[in-house]
Amino acid sequence: MYIRTKLMIGMLAALPALAMAQETQVVKIGFSSPLTGPQASAGNDNKGGLEMAIDKLNAQGLVIGGKKIKFEAVMEDDQGDPKSGVGVAQKLSDMHVKAIVGPYNSGVTIPASRVYNDAGIVMGTVASNPKITQQGFANVFRVAASDSQLGGKMALYAAKELKLKTVAVIDDRTAYGQGLAEEFSKVAKANGIKIVSNDYTNDKATDFTAILTSIKSKKPDAIFYGGYSPQGGPMTRQMKQLGLNNMLLLGGDGICAPEMGRLGGDAITDQVYCTQGGAMLDKLSEGKVFSAEYQKRFNRPAETYAASFYDGMMVIAAAMKAANSVEPKVYISALSKIQYKGVAGEYSFDAKHDLKESPVTVFRFKGGLPVALTSY
Structure with missing residues (x-):
């Protein structure tokens, strides 16, 4: 009897420690992308990447700070609009999410980044305008x-591989489109390409006849368009x-997305080229696996940034694990120093928090779909 009683007392004493070891902490991760409107296809592509990452992390049963971690995504539609994006940022900041994966658009990211930064929340964005960092x-x-x-x-490829001499430039006046066009023009000029005209549209436009008619008279070898598929398809x-x-x-x-083919129809031929950050997924074992899993789960191919949203979440989780904390003020140091191999490439950051190495893949459309040509 004495032995049995002593054993029961020992078991009861161990229960609090056991309960503590099994305690689950829900860690909310914010997501910001356009889920409605002209760019909804891109936003839902991004959403799928984040969902896959969170499901994989939760299946691993991560323990951070002595607690089992369950990640939950808070998905918000910023509509690709700066004002809506700031509203989303304020909402997610008030919820005290532990990280933001997104936004997608540079025009949204630039004003929203101040809100997140002031709230002390880490943001991992794919938005490309240099001003962000x-x-x-x-x-x-x-x-x-x-x-x-x-x-x-793209400019280097145009000059060295396509041997272009003259290019007309159009941008949609968004932070993304304008920044992209400026960088193309700068490098193109430095490599002997003449920019014959600069024209502007907007990210809601559907009729480009006047601009294209003007460009036609100048007879350039190519048009460079800084903007998105909802305009790029009809323009082509x-x-x-x-x-x-x-x-x-x-x-x-x-x-650089199948949406170009859906919107441009038979006009989207092998005359259309684009660039995308990251290595060629079909040349990487991890990339092949990711693409197959994405297709199986969503019954659609991963498009432009699904892999980057997946990797962004994985990188943040790796930093949390390295710091043994889900608090941004603690794990940010680990994130700044991280070296992580993801689906789309290697992740390590410079002093501005840009990627130290970011291969760019050149694509050419075939059958309405972008097909990788080379990493450049």
Whole structure:
């Protein structure tokens, strides 16, 4: 009897420690992208990447700070609009999320980043305008290529591989499109390409006939478009209607998606080139696995930034684990020094929190889909 009683007392004493070891902490992660409107396809692509990362992390049963961690995403639709994006940022900051994966658009990210930074929340964004990391915000990290890399590499490829001599430039006046076009023009000029015209539209436009008619008279080898697929698709269709079939269309990651083919139809031929941050997924074992899992889960291919949103979450979780804390003020030091191999490439950050190395892949459309040509 004495032995049994002593054993029961010992078991009861161990219960609090056992309960503590099994305690689960819910860690909320914010997500900001356009889930409605013209860019909804890109936003839902991003959402799928984050969902896959969170499910994989939760299946691992991570223990951080002595607690089992369960990540939960708070998905917010910023509509690709700066004002809405700031509203989302204020909402997520008030919820005290432990990190933000997003936003997608540079025009949203620039004003929203101040809100997140002031709230002490770490943000991992794919938005590419160089100004984002030039603000000097300690909590802001870029987990994809910048405009200088995306626009610059497209210009280098245009000069050295396509041997173009003249290019007309159009941008949509968003922070993303304008920044991308400026970087393309700068590097293009430095490599012997003449910019014959600079024209502007907006990210709600559908008719580009006047701009294209003006460009047609200048007979450039190509048009570079700084903007997104919802305008890029119709623009290419109108190029065909005006007899500009043999003129190349170049762009960045904003048009590097199957949505171009859906919106541009048979006008989206091998005359369309684009760049996207990251290595060629189909050349990497992790990339092949990710693409197959994404297709199986969502019954659609991963598009431009699904892999980067996946990696962004994984990098943040790795920093939390290294710091043994989910609190941004604690794990930010580990994130700043991290070296992580993800699906889309290697992740380590420079002093501005840009990626130290960000390969850029050049794509050419075939059958309405972007097909990787080379990492450049």
